[in-house]
Structures are given as structure tokens and as C-alpha cells.
Amino acid sequence: RAVGVEYVKNGQSHRVYAGAEVILSGGAINSPQLLMLSGVGNADDLRKLGIPVVCHLPGVGQNLQDHLEVYIQQACTRPITLHSAQKPLRKVRIGLEWLWKFTGDGATAHLETGGFIRSRPGVPHPDIQFHFLPSQVIDHGRVPTQQEAYQVHVGTMRGTSVGWLKLRSANPQDHPVIQPNYLTTETDIHDFRQCVKLTREIFAQKALAPFRGKELQPGSNVQSDEEIDAFVRAKADSAYHPSCTCKMGQPSDPMAVVDPQTRVLGVQNLRVVDASIMPSVVSGNLNAPTIMIAEKAADIIRGQPALWDKDVPVYKPGTLATQR
Numbered sequence: 001r002a003v004g005v006e007y008v009k010n011g012q013s014h015r016v017y018a019g020a021e022v023i024l025s026g027g028a029i030n031s032p033q034l035l036m037l038s039g040v041g042n043a044d045d046l047r048k049l050g051i052p053v054v055c056h057l058p059g060v061g062q063n064l065q066d067h068l069e070v071y072i073q074q075a076c077t078r079p080i081t082l083h084s085a086q087k088p089l090r091k092v093r094i095g096l097e098w099l100w101k102f103t104g105d106g107a108t109a110h111l112e113t114g115g116f117i118r119s120r121p122g123v124p125h126p127d128i129q130f131h132f133l134p135s136q137v138i139d140h141g142r143v144p145t146q147q148e149a150y151q152v153h154v155g156t157m158r159g160t161s162v163g164w165l166k167l168r169s170a171n172p173q174d175h176p177v178i179q180p181n182y183l184t185t186e187t188d189i190h191d192f193r194q195c196v197k198l199t200r201e202i203f204a205q206k207a208l209a210p211f212r213g214k215e216l217q218p219g220s221n222v223q224s225d226e227e228i229d230a231f232v233r234a235k236a237d238s239a240y241h242p243s244c245t246c247k248m249g250q251p252s253d254p255m256a257v258v259d260p261q262t263r264v265l266g267v268q269n270l271r272v273v274d275a276s277i278m279p280s281v282v283s284g285n286l287n288a289p290t291i292m293i294a295e296k297a298a299d300i301i302r303g304q305p306a307l308w309d310k311d312v313p314v315y316k317p318g319t320l321a322t323q324r
Helices: 027-038 043-048 088-100 186-203 204-213 225-235 287-302
Strands: 004-009 012-017 023-024 068-076 113-116 128-133 147-157 163-165 177-179 212-217 270-272
Touching: 004 177, 023 027, 027 113, 068 163, 068 186, 128 204, 147 186, 147 212, 186 212, 186 225
Parallel strands: 023 270
Antiparallel strands: 004 012, 068 147, 068 212, 113 128, 128 147, 163 177
16 A cells, blocks of 8 residues: 655655555656565565565566667758757857747757658558658767758657566666667568668658758668668667556556556555556657546546547548558
């Protein structure tokens, strides 16, 4: 039974007691970490770290899923990208314009265009996502751009590689051990190969001909499937969508952590409300679905009834032929 939260501030330990329930919203990394530190998790792993077992839930920290992406970069033959915005004086002007008028380059996230497509025929729903950026990003933006260029962030939405996380120690200050197991299935490797090929197909379109320079990444020398696979393994990076480590499910599911009411199985007065309770990663960014989870959990906790089906518009796709 959860009764409250213990925390450390300025080196001092404090306790806060709950009037009704404890709601854990630490995200896909911190929520399972805190559950395990509190004795909720795989009993064998907890005992090895000297943590008293409160509830044996082997699914805590398992089922880790994420979105990967790679950057496909093309040189631009015209000075129309954000390359000049990297210069110190230009940065100052952009900042002042935004502060004064809320306009200009500082008023946009720059990922203005995106899209979802299918990696191959027969896939029922789009499983590849694109973000188009009028700039070249190097090392997550920590390194200034080198030239006029544009790029696509592209990655698969329904990856089949599944990872896990475990406690490093019983010390809450220690980061957990995280093993994402990226690109460990043939399906994921094939689909990322498609990501690169389909992006190149887009960049080769006639509309981009006036702006198209040489391919900067992966480069024209990367052509065979083996070369593309090696590029993906070297350059693929997280899209920062970790999820599914406290998956929702029925009590009969040995890997379930919370029930359909967001309550932690086997522990009274404790809920988890964040992206960690997703059974599988969604086909898109996590922000909106996580807000939906929070809104639904709030209604459940307050005893609000679900919306009637007739009041909720539901997307119903046509045939695969018309969708393509």
C-alpha cells in the first residue's frame, strides 16, 4: 500500500503523505526506476541489491521501446537555409526580433514540414515518419553548420526491437542501466534501409532540382544495402520517445505493471500516469498521446464517465489501394 513519497532536498530527507493516492509520473525511465527502488519489480533483481520486495512485478523496466531516426543531408545551391542564422550577429538580431515582435526565425521550431508513409506495400498503417528541416544539424546542434544545406529526420514508427532498464544500485542518485537493444531485428534493419532509400527518392524529385547539391550524409558512396545498414548503425539516434516500461495490461499478463485504470498491480493507492504505461510505442510523437493518457487518468480518478462513441469522431481508413 502506497502512503506517500520520500524525497531528498538540500541533503535532508523528507516525507509527504498522500491524502488519497500516489500518482507516479516520472516518465519511461524514472517511473520504473522509482518503482524498483520502492520494492516493486522483479523480486530476484531487487534482492540482489538488498531492496526489500514489496511486490513482485517482473514487467517493471521491461518492454522498453523508442523511436530511432537518422539524418539524410543534402547541400543547397542557394542561400535560403538557416546557415546564416548560425552567425553570432545574426543570432542577436533573431533574438531581438522575437523579443520585440514575436516574429522571424526565432518564432518557429523550423521543422515546418513532416509526413508519414508506408515502408512497403501491404503495411496497414504508415510506419515511417519524416521531419524536414531547412538546415544541417551536426551533433544535435552543438556544432555549427558548415554550409548551406537541408535535411530530413527519418525513422520507423513501429520498431520491433525491445529493450529494458534495471537499477544500477539501491542508491536513487545512480542512473539506471539502460539497454535499448536498437536494431536487433531484421525487420528494423530492413525498414531503416527503406527510410534512406525513400528519402533519397524524395530528394531526387524535380521540384528540388534548383536547390539540390551533393548528398552530404550518408554520401553518394553509400549505395549497397550493406553500406546503408552500416550507415544506419553508425548514425541512428534516439528521437527521445522512450515508452512502455510499465505497460498497461490485464492481471493475467505476467509483464503488465498497471491495470486499465492505471493502478499498479498488487499495490494499493498507487498509479502510474505517463508514457511508460503504453503497451507499445505509438506511430508518432509521444506528446499528444501522453496528454491523452493524463486526461483519461484524470477522468478515471475523478469518476468521470467515458465519452459516448457518437460524440467522438473516429478515423476510418479506406482500402490500402486508395491510401497509397
